[in-house]
Amino acid sequence: MARPGRKEHVLDAAVTLFGRKGYHGTTVRDIARESGMLSGSLYAHIDGKEDLLFEIVARAADRFMVAVQPIAGGFGPASDKLRRAMAAHIRVVAGSRDAATVFLHEWTALSPQRRALIAEKRDAYEALFARIIREGVDCGEFRPLDERFARLTVLSALNWLYAWYTPGGPLGSDEVADKFAELFLEGFRQEGACRS
Amino acid sequence: MARPGRKEHVLDAAVTLFGRKGYHGTTVRDIARESGMLSGSLYAHIDGKEDLLFEIVARAADRFMVAVQPIAGGFGPASDKLRRAMAAHIRVVAGSRDAATVFLHEWTALSPQRRALIAEKRDAYEALFARIIREGVDCGEFRPLDERFARLTVLSALNWLYAWYTPGGPLGSDEVADKFAELFLEGFRQEGACRS
DNA sequence: AATGTAAACAAGCGATCGCTTGCCAAGATA
């Protein structure tokens, strides 16, 4: 009887190591050791090292998409959708920080064909945020923003989360999202600032 | 007579390759080929592969520091200092995009001691932005921001630049800085928004 | 108890890794 959990176990080991040491910095022997077997035994479950990377990256991309898609397509004020989209993104990062790191950093190690596939997924994901921002501008809720800059800024903040956010820390993912949303929506400047 | 330009030439080759394929994804033979010599000849100029990485990363860190330090320590409104600090940062990225990429991504490949050294430099750099933000809050020019979040958000936007900014493109570094600064200072929300 | 099969191990393949060594041509120095 096949134990379907074995491959998932290997994927878990790989995502941990890829996240910590990078794709090229991780050997198949590392992955095997982390999985509790020898390197040759890995090949009963996988076709090659790069397949592991692709599966990790593709799954991570899908998780982001699935989390934010319904929010971008839903109803409500753009500011609310933006806050909820950020919260959903952060929840994905918090739920699988290593996978998010690998998704953002190691996709360049893929073959050109697979890299193009991931680029498509990433573009589709970014389009969700572009849509929310355009909605906000069109309905007058947001200032006449440069959509590209606003989107890039929001995504930059989200994409850099992996570098400092610890899921077990004092801040829950929704609290972080609230703080980000407030920051982006209201800006830094005090009304009637002193301008010293 | 020693030709002092040779080592710089090797460093240039290394920063290009590290930026494109990562540290572990680049071999010393790659670096040698890019430098127009064979791998053995490299070792007349360097002590080892990791020394190249360290020198690249440390120099990049210093460039950021030198560019922003006088702005953070200078005079003027915090909003202006923030905009000028961002512009200075972006100029550094634009002037050496590969080095900035390596600085942000590949420092984890360094030995623990050297990694700690780079972490110190990075912390000192981030402190410059923290100082500007605190100044703005203290003098009342900024709202009572959470300094940590504001700093992280600004630095996220700056650190993600390498992923999309092309120095030869339509936007100059100062234009990008202006747009970022406006976005952060004024926020997304329109005064008297429709809140539909 | 006999058989089939999934999943592991032991061993090692060819290739490539970072790096070292011994050597030599060319230019500077004396």
Place this chain on the structure above:
DNA sequence: TATCTTGGCAAGCGATCGCTTGTTTACATT
């Protein structure tokens, strides 16, 4: 002219890379 230094080449070191092969173990099914 004789010597020394620089910066390169050719060759190859031991280690490790991703991966393959042949065999064995453990367990489910019959």
